[in-house]
Amino acid sequence: MAAASAQPKIQSRDSIEDVWGPRTPYKDEWPTRVDKSCDEEPEKWVQSACVLCSNGCGLDIGVKDGKVVGVRGRATDRVNKGRLGPKGLNGWRAMHAKDRLTHPLIRKNGQLERASWDEAMDLIVAKSKDLQKHMTNHSIAFYTTGQLFLEEYYALAMVGKAGLHTLHMDGNTRLCTATAATAMRESFGSDGQPGSYGDIDYTECIFMVGHNMAATQTVLWSRILDRLAGPSPPKLIVVDPRRSESASKATLHLAPKVGTNLALLNGIQHLMFKNGWVDYEWAERHTVGLEDLKATVAEYDPQTVERITGISVEQLEEAARILGTSKSLLSTALQGVYQSNQATASACQINNINLLRGMIGKPGCGVLQMNGQPTAQNNREAGCDGEYPGFRNHQNPAHMAELAKLWNIEPAKVPHWNEPTHIMNLLNYIEADTIKMFWITCTNPLVSLPNLPRVRRLLTKPDLFVVCQDIYMTETAAIADVVLPAAQWGEKTGCFTNVDRTVHISHKAVDPPGECRPDLDIFLDYARRMGFKDKDGNDLMPWKTSEEVFEAWKKLSAGRPCDYSGLSYDRLTGGSGIQWPCNEQNPHGTERLYADGQFFTDVDHCESFGHDLETGAPYSREEYEHLNPRGRAILKACHYSPPMEEPDDEFPLRLSTGRNTYHFHTRTKTGRSAPLQKSCPEPEVRISEQDAAKAGVSDGEMVVVRSKRGAVEVKCRVGKMVSKGNVFMPFHFGYWDNKDGRATAANELTIDRWDPVSKQPMFKAGAVRIEMIPADRASGPYIPEPQTGALEEAAQKPDVSAMTNSEDQAKYERQMELFLGETYETTVQLLEIYGSLIPQLIHHDQEVEGGLRMLHKLADGMRARLEPHVQRLGENKQRGRHRAHVLREALFPHPDDESDSPSIAYQVLETLQGLAVYLSHIQSSLTALEPVALAMWDAEFSQAVQSAQQCVHRMTAWVKQQIKVRSPQTLLVPIIPAASKGRD
Known part of the structure; x- marks a missing residue:
């Protein structure tokens, strides 16, 4: 087309x-x-x-x-x-464009054929209910976008979280903005940009990290260009491995090696501490973690940073001097941080730099952790990806109870047993056959996700039911089983929020073509057909208009950081957009957050208790309370680690992908606008002059770019924009308008690794090589496009009307009973360990003998609490001998075996150590069962598991104390080994 x-x-x-x-x-x-x-x-x-x-x-x-x-x-x-x-x-x-989708499609006889809305929705509902019955709600997943309206996101969040009670919801905002949200939660206690676009008008220094604003936000860049052309222009520091348009205007351009942002930012903070460029008075009053941060960055002296990043000592010192002495500072970040190595850790260091200077919440001072898509902020606010509606904390029972009250559903049915499932795990569950229905809205994962060969294989699985809701026949819609034609911008009414929290209203201008429906109407129709009810038997989602949904959202957001309660359709119509929070206290909106130095970090208010930035493990409420932020910002520290896939002799170049000025996402819209498509009609790979010479390729030549995952065939552009050792490709190009049959999607190459905290894919990572195309090759593409093969796979699928699990149910077996049986058996074995085994292994140790009576009582209580649920839910014993038996035999010797312990005291210590390991095994089993019980909405089972965890915790505490008391005397004081006694 x-x-x-x-x-x-x-x-x-x-x-x-x-x-x-x-x-x-x-x-x-x-x-x-x-x-x-x-x-x-x-x-x-x-x-x-x-x-x-x-x-x-x-x-x-x-x-x-x-x-x-x-x-x-x-x-x-x-x-x-x-x-x-x-x-x-x-x-x-x-x-x-003439190829607009205008009526629903259903796959029949291998092809997508026209259908009515009733046919399409009835089929989706029938499939949903069949899966509910045979595979639970957790076999249904949603993957959405960054372009819907607030009202549509909120309706979708309610479909998933309040209707189906599932965590399986994510959006393509995971690909561009997940790290922005995560970094703000880690540092400030909640999502929401501290800064404002208005800060550009007053700041003396702009620090742009991994953010080519000239291409990604051209109007905002115009604002900066106008400041640079005016009186008293700000200093501009740009961190970008490429010499981008933004970098060309910089006072100082830092071009680090791809994947080394964290080391660079640690080095800047090192110099800020060293040279006294820290506002200690402000930081000690309004932050926590100052000393830990100082100790961490102490290791990143300029020489160490130069070795890691390639940034010279002189450049690093100049950057730190400018940042450390400017009277105001506005910092921004985008995909060069978010899609790179150690994304969240790096984004947090940008927050740190402003916090160390006390430059936040003031005119000209702030942080803009930028979004990549126009309505990504609403996706996060409403809870359609990695968040909960209204920036609520899933680890806070009061927040979840509040959601249940607002939705009028049972508290147990608010899915809060884990963070919402990110897209990489959704794909893993599809691969494991535990997700059987995948509803994709307004996004194109067959072009936008990393490691496309794997994604293509998974989304064309014969037994995966794919629903695609979009405005054109994208690469993804083409392999779907049901296609729903949606109304787009200009054809519906709704609100959306930009990067600096400005809420706009978009009024319907024209009718959508054919049978297209607004996304909101589609979600509400699904909810009605599914029969979603609140606990009083009323319709869960009774709304008819977008304004009714907006009014419901206002109630849910009230009192939270993203407070919309002072906004209305009338207030948003006729003038400018308005920044949230907008409420009684801030009736005209709020330009900057944290002007009073108070952050959203109070334990009862915060959106998250934070994470270990290196491992990604979430902190508990207890750990957060120990940190004790109490309304203070959190300075997060982290050490640098190299990227997972580094260049080598076989793949010597670092790959980075990114945006182009004229296109958006996968060109679903911009590729259908002649002026935009003409300005950038095909993908290119950019390479340095040195690397081009080494590969034997020249400017304008068609080349192969190959990684361990796949290959593409694109035009080569040689120049100084890219530094030696790096290559760059735009990610916008797929196959819907591919005319010459070549593979062109950058994500054929990318690595499917993700940040441990934000779970954002590392698109700016991985290694590739450039290959010449043989001169004697046959005509046609050298690397053929793979979309045709995906279409052929989809055509082999059975008719979706027959894709039910009823007749195949005998093939499926729930594994919870197996795990529950294993866990229960560990408690049975524990009673025997306490009752007979340890007394035979340890003789006449009065403290152990006394303690065993208490431990036996706790273990028996734990067994008694679990036993009714084992009997009720069933116990699968098909695997024969339990792992509990194997572990017991490994940890505890048979009483008749001759001990090789050098002393009785040593034998007691070994036995206690074995018991600690065995209890740890039980604890991890109960840790697995806790979210399972919650996901089953089984309150009694959940209470039994929690009670058993408390028992194990008490037993473990006793054992650890015994080990601590006995170990110094047993291990330090020399003895004559028992085996040697009497030999002399």
Whole structure:
């Protein structure tokens, strides 16, 4: 399908050639400039905002004869003051592409065939209920986007969390913005940008880390260019391995090796401490973790940082001097941090730098952990990916009880036994055959996810039921079993929130084509057909309009950091967007968070208790209380570790993927706008002159880029933009408009590793090589595209109307009973260990003998609590001998065996150590059963497991104390070994 081809007849400027527009130099307040692009003069203008990057520029949609004919920037809007970028001025043209999906499709006889809405929805509901009956709700998963409206996200969150009570919900915001959210939770206690776009107007220094703003947020970059052209321009430090457009304007450009951000940022903090560029008075009053951070970064002296990153001592010292002495500081970050090695740890160090200077919550001072998509913030707020609605903490029972009350459902049915399932684990569960239905909304994982060969194999599995809800036939929709045609921006009403918390309303301008429905209507229809009810028997989601959903959301957000209670459709209509929190205390919105030095870190208010940045393990409430932040920000420290896949002789180059100025995501929209597609019609790989010479390739030549996972065939661009040892590819290109049959998707190459905390994939990691294409090759593509093979796999699937599990249920066996039986048997064995085995191994140790009576009583109580549930739920013993027996024999010798212990005291210590290991085994078994019981919504089973955990905890505490008391005397004081006594 060719892109819509007409060129705009009315335009304020050619935004393709003049991306950022003419300069309007300023100081203090950014001047207005209205950009406009239309085919003809509209009959009316309808208020909206741009959805083609995360900036959230206010715009008006021009309509004539029921058709969108153009756009103009909103002069009154605080975000853009009337300006629009090339995507904003040209992206609307995709609305007129002729390959729009206009009616539902169902796969029959291997092909997607037209169906009615009733047929499609009845099939989805029948499949859902069949899976509920035979494989539980946890066999159904959702994967959404960063482009829906707030109201649609909230409805989807309720479908998953309140209707199906499942954790299996994630979005493609996982790919671009998960680290931003995580880093703010770690440092500030909650998601939500501390800073404001207005800080650009006043700051003396801008620190951009892994953020090529010139390409990703062109209007915001215009604001910076205008500051740089005006009086008193700010210093600009850019951290980017490439010499990007942003880097070309920098006061100081730091180009570290890919994957070494953390070492660089630690080195900057090292120099800040060394040179006294820390506001100790502010930091000691408003932060915790100062001494731990200082001790950690002490190891990152300039020489060490130069060895790791390639940044010279002189450059590092200059960067630290500028950051440490500027009177105000605005820091930003994006994918160069989030998609790279140690993402969350690195993003937290950016927060640290501002916190160490006390530069947060003040004009010109703040942090913008940027988003990559226009409505990613709403996805996080509403709880459709890794969060819970209203930034609530799943480890806080009061937060979960509050959700249950607001939704009027039983508290046990709020899914809170783990963090929501991230996309990489969703894929793992698909591979393990425990997810059987995958509902994909407004995103294209067959282009956007890493390691595409694996993703393609999993999403075309014969027994996976795939629902795809979108506006065009994407690569993913083409392999789906049911395709639902959705209304898009301009064809529905709703709100969305940009990076700096500005909430915009987008009013419906035109009717959607054919039978397309708004995503909100689709989710509400599903909920109605599924019969989702609250605990009083009323419809769980009774709404009819988006405004009704918005009013419900306001109640849920009230009192939380993202408080919308002071907003309304009326207030958002007619003027500018408004920043949350907006409530009685802040009726006009809030430009900056933390102006009073108070953060969202109180234990009863925070969104998260934080994580170990190296392992990713979450901290408990008890660990968080020990940290005792009490409204103070948390300085998080972490040591640098090298990336998992480094270049070697076989794959000598570091791969980095990223965005292009003219395209968004997988080009679903921008690829169908002629001006945008023409400006960037195909992918290219950028390589340095040195590496090109070594590979024997030249500028403009077609080459193969190969990794351990796959290969692509693209044009090579040689130049100074990329430093030696690195290559760069845009990730936008897939196969929906592929004409020459070549493999072109960058994610054929990427590694499916992810950050341990945010679970964001490391797209800026992995190693590749560049290969010449043989001159004598046959005609046609050298590396053929793989999408055709995926379509052939999908065509082999059975008719989806027959894809039920009823007749195949005998093939499936729940494994919970097996694990429960194993756990129960450990308690039976524990009673025998206490009752007879240890007394035979340890003679006349009065303290142990006395303790065993108490331990036996606890173990018997634990067994008694678990036994009714074993009898009720069943115990699968098909595996024969229990692991409990094997472990017991390994840890405790038979009483008749001759001991090789040098003394009785040593034998007692060994026995206690074995008992500690055995109890640890039981504890880990109960740890596994705890979320299982919660996921079964079985309150009695859950209480029994928790009671058993308390028993094990008490037993373990006794054993550890015995080991601590006995070990010094037993191990330090020399003795004559028992085996040697009497020989002399």
